[in-house]
Amino acid sequence: MGLVYGRSFLRYNIVKQENLLLAEKNEMRRDELRKLNIGEVTVADDPAVFNADVVILAVKPQDFSELAPKLKGKFRPQAVIVSIMAGIQIAQLEEALGTTAIVRAMPNLGVEVGMGMTGFSAHLSVSLNQVRRVEHLLSTTGRTVFFEDESLLNGVTALSGSGPAYFFYIVRAMVDAGKAMGLSEVEAVTLVKQTMLGSFHLINNAGKPYEELISSVASKGGTTEAALSIFEKRGLHEALIEGILRAEERAEELSH
Numbered sequence: 001m002g003l004v005y006g007r008s009f010l011r012y013n014i015v016k017q018e019n020l021l022l023a024e025k026n027e028m029r030r031d032e033l034r035k036l037n038i039g040e041v042t043v044a045d046d047p048a049v050f051n052a053d054v055v056i057l058a059v060k061p062q063d064f065s066e067l068a069p070k071l072k073g074k075f076r077p078q079a080v081i082v083s084i085m086a087g088i089q090i091a092q093l094e095e096a097l098g099t100t101a102i103v104r105a106m107p108n109l110g111v112e113v114g115m116g117m118t119g120f121s122a123h124l125s126v127s128l129n130q131v132r133r134v135e136h137l138l139s140t141t142g143r144t145v146f147f148e149d150e151s152l153l154n155g156v157t158a159l160s161g162s163g164p165a166y167f168f169y170i171v172r173a174m175v176d177a178g179k180a181m182g183l184s185e186v187e188a189v190t191l192v193k194q195t196m197l198g199s200f201h202l203i204n205n206a207g208k209p210y211e212e213l214i215s216s217v218a219s220k221g222g223t224t225e226a227a228l229s230i231f232e233k234r235g236l237h238e239a240l241i242e243g244i245l246r247a248e249e250r251a252e253e254l255s256h
């Protein structure tokens with residue numbers, strides 16, 4: 001994820017290559033990063049890191065406790081620290097890093113293709129200008145939404161953070177149905193992917209309620225209605241909602 005951000009900043013010329021520092025603890029990985037030739041490669045406690053204007057923390061949450069003491073109290077007062085670590089709250093970051101200039105962001109996998117969805121929140125002491133600056137950086141990976149209330153990031157985690165997996169799950173079921181009807185894997189995948197893409201653009205452009213969009217495909221007594229009536233009977237709509245709410249609850253549990 002850290003690399004995705006570095007690449008995205010360069011792609012949009014927001015950061016110059018000579019101003020991009022990639023900090024990595026593993027020596028072999030550092031060598032690999034050097035070969036990419038996209039920025040200076042170093043370790044997290046290099047004094048150059050403490051000179052940065054913006055620092056993105058993209059280690060796994062379980063690695064943060066080992067990293068934090070190396071960083072605590074060393075950043076410049078005007079530096080903004082952006083954490084993308086799932087489940088670590090702003091107050092915990094403040095305590096561990098000894099600074100209040102903290103933004104907490106929750107991206108999703110779409111950032112890898114520049115179509116991510118990131119929800120983010122900031123410590124009250126972060127100025128509007130700093131929030132705008134971070135938003136500008138995060139937007140190189142897709143869309144962003146700012147939440148004043150940090151607790152809503154649990155919902156962001158459950159909806160857009162985990163969302164790609166829900167989508168893949170539904171796509172997989174549709175492809176499996178295609179194969180059960182005698183289509184080859186390639187044929188089924190082609191049909192489903194293009195259908196998903198077209199449907200996304202229909203939602204985006206139609207400006208109609210979802211119910212109306214559904215009934216524009218499902219005519220009375222037809223094939224779509226036959227499928228939807230099984231989904232309803234099996235409680236698919238409720239199961240999806242229940243699952244997503246459970247994900248939110250789990251995000252809340254994991255953040256303590």
Ligand SMILES: NC(=O)c1ccc[n+]([C@@H]2O[C@H](COP(=O)([O-])OP(=O)(O)OC[C@H]3O[C@@H](n4cnc5c(N)ncnc54)[C@H](OP(=O)(O)O)[C@@H]3O)[C@@H](O)[C@H]2O)c1
Nearest residue numbers: 001024025026044058059060061063067084085086107109
């Ligand atoms: N992937 C997603 O869709 C997604 C979505 C939302 C949030 N996130 C968050 O993004 C973060 C990164 O996820 P990821 O999938 O990119 O994880 P990852 O592939 O494990 O990347 C983390 C990197 O940090 C390095 N690292 C660990 N400790 C370090 C230290 N002390 N100094 C410098 N580098 C260190 C790791 O090196 P080693 O491999 O050598 O340990 C690894 O290269 C996680 O906190 C996750 O919660 C991810």
